[in-house]
Amino acid sequence: MRKVVLLSLSTIFLLSSCVSKKQFTDLEAKHKETQDLLNSATVKLNSCLEDRASATARAAALEEQVSDLRKANDNLTVLSAKGASNVEKTLESIKEKDLKISRLQDAITKKDSVTLALVTSLKREVGINDPDIEVNVEKGVVFISIADKLLFKSGSYNVTSKAKDVLAKVAKVVNSKPDFECMVEGHTDNVPYRKEPLLDNWDLSVKRSTSIIRVLETLDVNPSQLIAAGRSHYVPLVDNDTAENRSKNRRTRIVILPKIDQFYDMIEKEMKNLEASN
Template sequence: MVMNKSILMFSFLSGTLVFSSCVTKKQYAQLQTDYNKLDKSFQDTKMKLVACGTKSKSLEERLAEAQKANDELKASYAALQGSLDKSIQQNSQGNVNISKLVDEINASNKFIKQLVEAKDKSDSLNMVLTNNLTRSLSREEMKDVDVQVLKGVVYISLADNMLYKSGSYEISERAGETLSKIAKIIMDYKEYEVLIEGNTDTDPISRPNIRNNWDLSTLRASSVVQALQNTYGVDPKRLTAAGRGEYNPVASNDTPEGKMRNRRTQIIITPKLDQFMELIDQAPESTEPVAE
């Protein structure tokens, strides 16, 4: 197209030279004007052609970039599809694990509920037992009897000057009425075990057939057990006698008052552990977690 333009311009100039002598000045001026227009058009066309070439090159580069980006997107899509397939497979296994975990949690919650109910029942019975016992004792008897509930266990602490003759393990007549009231409570609550525990101060003892405070504390506990069985009819299968000597003090042995507190016999009433052991045996077994 540029070549055609050059030929036309050459022809135009040749014609102008040939016929310049034959044309008027007005005609020549018009021809010069037309030539100038044609030359300007030629230059504009030439510039547009260069611009088109540059633009074409730019489009090719952009096309190449777009093709590269498209390839990268395809690779990313393939990777995402692989991850999705793997996630679906793992999620299927995860659903199975979650289902097992939910079953274990439900079983554990049921077991905990049973334990709480058993403990609440035991605590309630302990409170009723304690209230019944304290109401049955006179104000005078309560001076020598201390009743407490600690960690689900009822402790009845009896002062030795009320229970025994001085320095002896024989039960005094004064203790009879108090023991009878305690025995009645024990017999009313047949589901409880009864431990009789003797305690002494640190003063050594030397009596015939009593070698030391271990002997004295155990003999005193045995005397109470036999009184509950033989005199008040408590089932001996529920009774246990134990002595702790001077090694379970509740006060300092440095003062007469402290020694007096330490010389005591405790009647410890506890719920039978059978129901708790049965519950423990029924505890759900947890399964090992499945490795992912």
């Protein structure tokens, strides 16, 4: 079965003034709608594949019967009108199911191709050889994970000059994809934090996110493409039981993904085409 990649958007809590709770709730709801639609498309696709396999088997069996009949009696050169009609209908059914499958796969493959091109571009621009920078694809979404030691001093949300060099490369890729959104997620360890005016790790994670976004704005990234998010210490990569592990968990993740509305419309259109042809 051809590969189907599901789009997923990580659950986020938006605590910055840049994104209101309602905007986040709308985005999350739209993402759920998209995922439900993709799940439905996958079920339809699997059903079509199963039907096609069954129809192919029936056609092969009919063709074998034809061959046996010709060997058994050289004088029998013509199939009955009913048998010939069955073969023709079976082959036509296979063609129709192939067309339905192709429509769904074209929609999903289009997104996969864009995602692959984006990953290649990011790896080239950001520098994949740096162990503190990771470029990857997770559930169909492209992300860049940057260790906080490259971005901030300990307990601070002020972006370092070294970080600006890395973010300039990120901005170059984002600017080349005006139809994509860029979500900046701040992550902390579980050590309690309180430093005025910030109250805790929630505040720190969001403040670091908005600090990165302000740098991206100075690099001419369209603000309407940007989403600020803070995850506090609730999505660790590893247990916060050693200093080394806590360092791994303190990170900023930049998620780059197609605008949900556009992808939703594309899949919805193909689903309607599939239903209309049934």
